[in-house]
Amino acid sequence: MRMLINVPETVVADALRGIAAAHPDLTVDVENRVIIRRDAPVAGQVALVSGGGSGHEPLHGGFVGPGMLSAACPGEVFTSPVPDQMARAAAAVDSGAGVLFVVKNYTGDVLNFDMAAELAEDEGIQVAKVLVNDDVAVTDSLYTAGRRGTGATLFVEKIAGAAAAEGQPLERVEAVGRQVNENSRSFGVALSAVTTPAKGTPTFDLPSGELELGIGIHGEPGRERRAMMTSGEIADFAVHAILEDMPPRNPVLVLVNGMGATPLLELYGFNAEVQRVLGDRGVTVARTLVGNYVTSLDMAGASVTLCQVDEELLRLWDAPVKTPALRWGM
Amino acid sequence: MRMLINVPETVVADALRGIAAAHPDLTVDVENRVIIRRDAPVAGQVALVSGGGSGHEPLHGGFVGPGMLSAACPGEVFTSPVPDQMARAAAAVDSGAGVLFVVKNYTGDVLNFDMAAELAEDEGIQVAKVLVNDDVAVTDSLYTAGRRGTGATLFVEKIAGAAAAEGQPLERVEAVGRQVNENSRSFGVALSAVTTPAKGTPTFDLPSGELELGIGIHGEPGRERRAMMTSGEIADFAVHAILEDMPPRNPVLVLVNGMGATPLLELYGFNAEVQRVLGDRGVTVARTLVGNYVTSLDMAGASVTLCQVDEELLRLWDAPVKTPALRWGM
Structure with missing residues (x-):
């Protein structure tokens, strides 16, 4: 063990407090584990929400802000966030233009984002999803059915985020995200x-x-x-x-x-x-x-x-x- | 050994080639080991030059660009660059407004930047220096007489670089750099x-x-x-x-x-x-x-x-x- 931590149980909460202190442009809900750009919801813009297990920083919290993600939901280390986190984030950032979930292809993430989409849709929020599965190394793994989502997540979040920032509609932002992943x-x-x-x-x-x-x-x-x-x-x-x-x-x-x-x-x-x-x-x-x-x-x-x-x-x-x-x- | 390298002898040159490929705003002289902002010299502006042993990246090469350093000179890993590097960099970036050397307080760096200043002055370049010695942990060490220069280098380079970018004269940019280090x-x-x-x-x-x-x-x-x-x-x-x-x-x-x-x-x-x-x-x-x-x-x-x-x-x-x-x- 050569870790700069207090105890394993508080690693994610401690990091969220540190992110809040360093980045006044972000609103960090430490208890519910949601990182949101402070000016959300932004009128007329599709909102992008992503998330996943912690331990991959700066992904995803470090990509929240104008031109990229509207919110990020960190789970425990290497563990998917829960549907409540994403649903809460979606509700916080939706301007009425809809929300795009960017989901890395891991079994837990896929399942939980699907449930979150249902929860959000129950609240009247329009939701679309882009699944990121760019890793050519293996199909199926310890955490995945199909290909894993890795580095392309950055490209999907940046490029679809830019489309959203221009005011492009949800179906178009989703199509751009899918195009990036496919390429x-x-x-x-x-x-x-x-x-x-x-x-x-x-x-x-x-x-x-x-x-x-x-x-x-x-x-x-x-x-x-x-x-x-x-x-x-x-x-x-x-x-x-x-x-x-x-x-x-x-x-x-x-x-x-x-x-x-x-x-x-x-x-x-x-x-x-x-x-x-x-x-x-x-x-x-x-x-x-x-x-x-x-x-x-x-x-x-x-x-x-x-x-x-x-x-x-x-x-x-x-x-x-x-x-x-x-x-x-x- | 768990290093992503070819052979130890080419680590610095390999990195310089990689920096050149990633950052078209920089001019990288791989042979002479100098990284320069592409638009240098900038008329009417004092130029900032720093450098030191490699292995501290992004310091200093990652801090070259508008508003910060004009040039950086990487030495071998944990080894001072040689005076020729800094003198060459100074000649390349001096607009006539003079050059500020930002020097971390390590014996080799201090000596070599002093010699570089003499070389540059022989060429008619006006040179000033700021010594960075912010580390309170120890006085004198394996590499240093007096306090070591560490994290404050980033603050000195950013803040003095901003003063230079505003067109402030050499003595003022130097004074700003010293003020940052002292504080x-x-x-x-x-x-x-x-x-x-x-x-x-x-x-x-x-x-x-x-x-x-x-x-x-x-x-x-x-x-x-x-x-x-x-x-x-x-x-x-x-x-x-x-x-x-x-x-x-x-x-x-x-x-x-x-x-x-x-x-x-x-x-x-x-x-x-x-x-x-x-x-x-x-x-x-x-x-x-x-x-x-x-x-x-x-x-x-x-x-x-x-x-x-x-x-x-x-x-x-x-x-x-x-x-x-x-x-x-x-």
Whole structure:
């Protein structure tokens, strides 16, 4: 245990108090675990609500603000939030234009967001959903039926959020979100296991000198375990796995994402290798983002997400955004 | 070794290639190891140049851009850059209004920036320097005579950078930088040791279940080693150590900084405790920043920096900035 915490039981509540103190633009309901942009509901705009287990910060709370999410609902660490949280968030942010739920494809999240949609609809709120399932590494896993939702969540939340900020109607914002997901693919690797506060020991055994190819964001198993590879070899493996599944015809957005404990120095070096492979394969890069965005607590490792964009999606990606973790143009 | 690298020898060059690919607003000279804002020199503006050993990213390269640094010079990991780098950077960014060197107080950096200043002055460039020495934990260390420069570097670079962006003259930008440093104090803790690529094993031995109070950003020893403490106890210790040295009369900027491998979930929880202690001590908080900004590769832990600000310094802190790691208002 090398954790900067009080006790495992209060980790999420403590973090919410810390988010509230740092970000006066957000309203944080610590008791009910909902993070809301302070100016919600925004008249005439569709509201975006997301959420999921804690431990992936800045996802989702760090993406709440103008141009992205209207609200986020954090669950316990690696555990889905409950339907009441999302329903409460939907009620708080709905302006009458409807609410889009952005849901990562994990069994618990899917079930709970479905129930939340029913609860919200019972209150007269119009709800649509986008399911994010971008991870090409495995189908079905410890937490998932079908493909897992990982790095593409950032692209869906940013781009659909921009469409909502322009006043586009719910069916259009939903369509944009689906388009982003359908055009996104991810692949991740772990160089170390992850330790949750409640367990206090690594959730799986990854001997020093080995890596797990195709890891999920909860440390669930990937495709295979190998002896340590170089940054260049990992980039080759990850990018080829993605391109095999989705050979892009259009330029791509690139997310080189740290899992939490890999230094930024190494992430930038890895980005150089990812760009080399993309260049060799003739893929045009429109924008690149490097950093820790969709993390797995203290796991060392990284993931690559590519999102194929047309002019409209690129325009929405570039649109102003003002959140704790992603901010430009305002 | 759980590093996402090719070989230790190319870690810095690889990262520079990755920075170049991700940030088209920056010009990266990989061979000479200089990162420059693309629109430099900016007519009528003092230029800020900083640098230091690599391994503290996003410091300093991530702080290059309008409203902050004009250029950054990364050395090898935990090793000062050489005078030629800073002199080259100064020549590239000087508009004729002069250059301010922002130097963290480590023996090698101080010496090399002094030599760089002489080289630049020989070329007719007017140079001033601000030494950052904010760490209250220890005086003199493995790398330092006097106090170490740590988290306050971010405040000095942002606030002096804003003064420069307004067209303030060199002596005034220098004075602002000195004022920020004099009004800043930091204290850091390590929950794990740091591993450099070249060494491949932890640089010191920190048994699981212990922490080092007053750690430096290279893993150099702090004040004392203790059995693991709670987040609240660590906040008490760190904030009291700072306030003992500088009882602020004015509001403060708060930086709750991760050392690299501590999850953002924990940093926000730690921030809640830091804010609690400040509240108990009657200190008014003007702004809070939480994240990994002045890191120590894969070290787990955090540091607290307080910067006491008057209205003018707060105005400069809030001024627009556009860099990879710190961005608002543009």
